[in-house]
Amino acid sequence: MEQYSERLDVIFQALADPTRRAVLARLGGGPASISDLARPFDMALPSFMKHIHFLEGSGLIRTHKQGRVRTCAIEKAQFAVVETWLSAQRALWEGRADRLEKFVTEREEE
Amino acid sequence: MEQYSERLDVIFQALADPTRRAVLARLGGGPASISDLARPFDMALPSFMKHIHFLEGSGLIRTHKQGRVRTCAIEKAQFAVVETWLSAQRALWEGRADRLEKFVTEREEE
DNA sequence: GTGATACTTAGCCTTATGGAACAGTATTCA
DNA sequence: TGAATACTGTTCCATAAGGCTAAGTATCAC
Numbered sequence: 001m002e003q004y005s006e007r008l009d010v011i012f013q014a015l016a017d018p019t020r021r022a023v024l025a026r027l028g029g030g031p032a033s034i035s036d037l038a039r040p041f042d043m044a045l046p047s048f049m050k051h052i053h054f055l056e057g058s059g060l061i062r063t064h065k066q067g068r069v070r071t072c073a074i075e076k077a078q079f080a081v082v083e084t085w086l087s088a089q090r091a092l093w094e095g096r097a098d099r100l101e102k103f104v105t106e107r108e109e110e
Numbered sequence: 111m112e113q114y115s116e117r118l119d120v121i122f123q124a125l126a127d128p129t130r131r132a133v134l135a136r137l138g139g140g141p142a143s144i145s146d147l148a149r150p151f152d153m154a155l156p157s158f159m160k161h162i163h164f165l166e167g168s169g170l171i172r173t174h175k176q177g178r179v180r181t182c183a184i185e186k187a188q189f190a191v192v193e194t195w196l197s198a199q200r201a202l203w204e205g206r207a208d209r210l211e212k213f214v215t216e217r218e219e220e
Numbered sequence: 221g222t223g224a225t226a227c228t229t230a231g232c233c234t235t236a237t238g239g240a241a242c243a244g245t246a247t248t249c250a
Numbered sequence: 251t252g253a254a255t256a257c258t259g260t261t262c263c264a265t266a267a268g269g270c271t272a273a274g275t276a277t278c279a280c
Binding site: 054 | 267268269270271275276277278
């Protein structure tokens with residue numbers, strides 16, 4: 001429960017880069033290979049790969065290699081972590097403090 | 111409309127730090143001064159101030175100084191930017207592409 | 221089995237981030 | 251007025267982020 005905060009760190013960090021958000025948008029339409037994903041970007045492949053690794057590390061995507069092709073797909077469930085945080089935040093504004101929100105925000109404040 | 115992406119950069123970046131999220135959680139309960147906000151953290155004040163400046167720069171909080179005290183308050187409207195992005199992302203999964211989402215994601219992909 | 225394809229690994233470079241210390245300014249209180 | 255309070259400004263430091271090139275490995279297509 002203490003690593004909830006660290007998960008948020010890495011998820012928000014992952015979302016803080018335009019290249020990575022564009023990849024997520026693209027994957028929203030369905031899985032794609034690294035090369036396909038990289039094509040629109042004016043960036044060396046190793047640099048692009050760092051973004052993929054970061055996204056995978058954050059849990060926002062998962063990848064799987066078959067032969068020489070690595071296919072990436074979005075991991076929808078991880079987006080719920082963000083939504084939960086937003087809900088908890090909103091609950092604070094609204095003065096609500098039911099069980100779940102209390103739980104989440106307490107962890108959040110360490 | 112091109113700076114929509116840059117706004118997301120800075121907002122997500124702001125959310126990617128536990129100290130800053132804790133400040134937002136605290137401010138969710140109501141405005142507070144810098145000293146009040148800083149007290150729970152084992153951190154030098156100038157270091158803490160950087161977080162406040164970052165949050166203010168991201169638009170997630172606003173501040174206002176009266177006398178020697180600077181009071182901080184949450185800027186709820188800015189959270190909607192995140193929610194809009196999440197909705198757009200979800201819309202992509204769901205294959206929907208109505209006007210608003212199309213607008214947002216096109217900007218998002220640059 | 222050779223050549224092209226699709227990543228991977230390794231190193232390097234520059235800038236940004238998150239922390240620190242120390243000194244300074246501006247208010248408020250006694 | 252003089253001390254305490256509440257920041258603020260400046261500079262420094264270590265590490266992480268985001269980019270690059272060059273070279274390496276593993277498949278696949280012929």
